[in-house]
Each structure stands twice: as C-alpha cells, then as structure tokens.
Amino acid sequence: MKLFYTPLRDVVHKVQVVALETGTWDRMERIPTDPYTRAPAHVAANPLSRVPTLVTDEGQSIFGGPAIYEYLDALNSGPKLYPPPGPDRWDALRHMTLGDAIFDIAALRQNELKRPRALQSDAMMENWLATIGRALDALDREATSFRGFTVGLISIACGLMYLDKLKNQGSLPLDWRQARPQLAAWYEEFTKRPSFRPRDNAIAMR
Numbered sequence: 568m569k570l571f572y573t574p575l576r577d578v579v580h581k582v583q584v585v586a587l588e589t590g591t592w593d594r595m596e597r598i599p600t601d602p603y604t605r606a607p608a609h610v611a612a613n614p615l616s617r618v619p620t621l622v623t624d625e626g627q628s629i630f631g632g633p634a635i636y637e638y639l640d641a642l643n644s645g646p647k648l649y650p651p652p653g654p655d656r657w658d659a660l661r662h663m664t665l666g667d668a669i670f671d672i673a674a675l676r677q678n679e680l681k682r683p684r685a686l687q688s689d690a691m692m693e694n695w696l697a698t699i700g701r702a703l704d705a706l707d708r709e710a711t712s713f714r715g716f717t718v719g720l721i722s723i724a725c726g727l728m729y730l731d732k733l734k735n736q737g738s739l740p741l742d743w744r745q746a747r748p749q750l751a752a753w754y755e756e757f758t759k760r761p762s763f764r765p766r767d768n769a770i771a772m773r
C-alpha cells in the first residue's frame with residue numbers, strides 16, 4: 568500500500584495510530600506530502616489533494632480519513648477499532664465526528680490566520696473557537712465513561728494533540744485542559760500507548 572500523509576512536529580496523526588494499532592504500518596510505503604503543493608502523484612490518487620490518501624496494493628484509492636481507517640481495520644486480525652453495529656459503534660462514530668471536527672475546525676482557523684490581517688474574519692474566528700469549546704465541554708462531561716480503544720477515541724486524542732501543538736506555537740488562544748479535568752486525565756492515560764509516539768520525520772509545510 569502507499570500512504571500520502573503529512574508527518575508534522577509535535578503532533579501524531581490518526582492514520583499513524585490506526586496503522587500501528589491495526590498492524591498495517593509496516594505494510595505501507597509512506598510518502599510525506601504537503602497537500603498544498605498539489606504534487607502530481609498525490610493529485611492523481613486524490614483529486615481533492617487532501618491528506619491522508621491511501622492507495623491499496625490493488626491500486627484502489629481510498630481517501631477521507633474514516634474510509635481509510637475502516638479499510639485498515641478490515642485488514643486487522645487483532646481487536647477491532649470499529650465496534651460491530653450497536654450502541655458502542657454509534658458512540659465510536661459520534662466520537663470520531665467530534666474529534667475530527669476539533670481537528671478540522673482548528674485547521675480552518677489556521678488557514679484563516681495565513682490570510683492578510685485585514686481579510687481575516689474575527690466573527691468567524693470567534694465562532695470556530697466557540698464550537699471547539701462546546702465540543703470540549705461535552706467531551707469533558709463524558710470522559711469518565713470512555714472505555715476501550717476505538718477509532719472515535721483515537722480521533723479525540725489526536726484532535727486534542729493538535730490543539731496543544733497550535734497553542735504551544737502561539738497560534739491558538741485556548742488551553743483545552745483548563746476547567747476540563749476529566750478529559751485531561753483520560754488523555755494523559757490514553758496517549759501513553761506506543762502508537763502515539765512520533766515515528767516519521769516531520770516535513771516542512773509552506
């Protein structure tokens with residue numbers, strides 16, 4: 568398989584955690600990719616030029632994180648990251664939506680910050696921060712009932728890790744741990760697994 572993805576400093580992407588946990592990491596040729604350069608090989612596999620993008624051994628392109636993770640989990644002979652249909656699965660999918668939204672909204676905000684100051688929308692920035700805040704508050708209320716190791720919980724942990732990266736580099740005025748002790752305690756334990764250790768060298772993004 569080929570994986571186009573963007574190893575970054577101070578943050579581990581879900582695709583790494585999922586690949587390690589499903590035992591598929593070493594079966595991938597990993598191609599570090601800045602999606603904004605529109606590299607021809609990446610665009611040929613994914614016209615959206617978004618990472619991650621997976622190309623299977625049969626040459627099939629799979630993109631959109633949740634589709635890639637479900638494919639890798641189908642190859643997984645160990646404990647499944649997607650529970651079978653039933654309440655645990657619906658929780659895992661809901662958690663994935665929340666974790667991915669935290670990541671995606673924070674990434675949107677980062678892109679807005681790259682625009683000239685006069686063109687940036689303060690209202691949009693505030694709205695994005697408020698949405699992330701509501702998601703974090705809901706997760707804090709629920710965190711003591713988080714169980715197991717699902718694709719949804721991986722998504723939440725990776726979303727939180729991205730918030731840390733942005734805060735530490737000074738581009739996000741948000742300390743998500745503040746007043747969210749349950750979520751913080753869960754995160755400390757959950758991210759101790761070896762799959763959360765950075766593996767490939769970070770690439771420089773434009």
Ligand SMILES: N[C@@H](CCC(=O)N[C@@H](CS)C(=O)NCC(=O)O)C(=O)O
Nearest residue numbers: 602616617618619631632633667674
């Ligand atoms: N939640 C999405 C995230 C994918 C995504 O938005 N990737 C961004 C980088 S963080 C990207 O490739 N952007 C390139 C572009 O939009 O042109 C997924 O799981 O597929």
